[in-house]
Amino acid sequence: MNKRIEILKYVVSDYFTSGIAWLLFFIFRKKFIEYPFEITWDVATSNQKFWFGVFFIPIGWVILYGVQGLYHNVYRKSRLKEFTQVFISCIIGCLVIFFLFVLDDINNNNYTSYYKSIGFLFTVQFLLNGIFRYSITTHSARKIHNRLIGFNTLIIGDNEKAKKLYIELENAKKSAGYKILGFLNVASGRDKYILSEYTQHLGSYQEANNIIAEKNIEEVIIALESKEHEIIQNIITNLQESDVKIKIIPDLYNILTGQVKMNSILHAALIEINIGHLSSWQTFAKRIIDIVASCLVLTIGAPIYLILALLVKISSKGPILFYQERIGLRGNPFNIIKFRSMYVDAEKNGPALSKEKDSRITPVGRFLRKSRLDETPQFWNVLKGDMSMVGPRPERAFFIDQIIQKAPQYKYLHKVKPGITSWGQVKYGYAENVDEMIERLKFDLIYMENRSILVDFKILIHTVLVVIQGRGK
16 A cells, blocks of 8 residues: 555646646637637647646646645545535636636637636536546545555454454445554453454553554554543543554444544444644645745844844853754654853753743843744744744653653644744743643643634734733743
C-alpha cells in the first residue's frame, strides 16, 4: 500500500481530465457560441488561450482540489462524499475561470451564451473529474473490501466487547480495512486472555506507544466498558505521543449525545477521537496565512527590529537574540528565537520561570516583555514551519515533565503546532510556576476543541490589543 502513488493517481487524473475538459470547452465555444467558425487543429493551436487552458488551468484545478482536501486520506474515501466535494469544487472553479478568462472574451451581448458556456464547462469538468476519480476510488475500495490492502490496527482491551468487535470485523463480508495485528491487555494478573484465541497478545496497554512504533500501527481501537472512564482517558492521553487514528466502541450514551457519526452503512460503528482537528482547507489556509503574515511582519517591521536590537545590545552584555530548545508538534524539539530580555547566565542555577519582579530581566527586557515585542523574532519560526501564529505556547522539556506528572492531558497540546500567541496566553499571560502552567492549560485544551480560522483571528485581535495597551506580563 503506497499512499504517494495513490495520491499521484488522483493528481495525474485530475490534471489530464481538466486539460481535456478545457479542450472540449474551447471547441464548444468556437463551434456553437462564436459560430460560424471553422475549427481545425491549426486554428486551435495558433490560439494562445488554447495552450494556456490545456496546460496551466489544470494546475489551478489540482491546487483547488488540494485545498478542498481531495488528496487527503486517499484510502479512506467515501465515494458519495467525494462526488459532493468535487461538485462544490467544480462550481467554485468554474465561476473563477468564467470571470477571469471567459466573461470578456465572448464578442456578443447575448447573456444566453454566458449561461451556455459556464454550464458546458461545469458539466464536462464535473463528469470527467468525477468519473475518473470514482474509478480510482472504487478500485482502491475493492482492494480494501477484499482484504488485499489494509491499515495496521491494534485493539486495546480484552473482554467480551473486544471479542465481539474482533469477530465482527474479521467476519465482515466486506472488510473496513482493519488489519488487526494483535491486542493489548488492560487488566493485569491473568494467565489467559479472551482474545488470545483469535489474535496475538502484544503486551500491556502501558507499552502502547512502543508497540505502535515497532509494528507501524495506523489505527487503535479502544474496546473497554464505557464506565471505565479514567482508564480510557489515560489511554487516549498516552496515545497522543503517537500519530495514529484513535477509535472507541460507543455505548448508548454516546449515541444519544450525538457522538457517533455514521460514515459507512455496512461497517462497525466506532467513534473517532479528533482532538484539535482542522478541515483540510482550514489547515491549508492557516499555513498560507502564517507564511504571508510572517513575511509581512518580518519585512515591514525590519527598521523597528534594528532599533530593538540596538537597545538590547546597549542595555547589557550578551547576544541580541536568545535561542532556547522547546518541544513542538508531535513532541519534536526545535529552537525558539526571541530578543534577549534577561542578563547572560540568568539560569546558571538551573531552569527557572520568570516572575513579575524578576531581577534577571534587563530594563529593556522588561519593556519588551510588557509589549510582547521580545516574541517578534518567532515569526521566523513560523515561516520555517516550527510554529504557527496561534497555538499553545511551547514549553521546555524540563517543565513539561513536571506538568505531565500532575496533568497528563498536556500531551494533547503536542497534536498541533505551538504558537506565538494562544488563548491561554491572552487569558492568563505568562506563567510563573508549574501550577500556573497547569491553570493555563485548561484554556489551551478548550482552544484545541474549538480550533478554527475564525477563533484564531479572534485570538490575534486580542493579542494585538494586549501589545498596544502593554498589558503583557
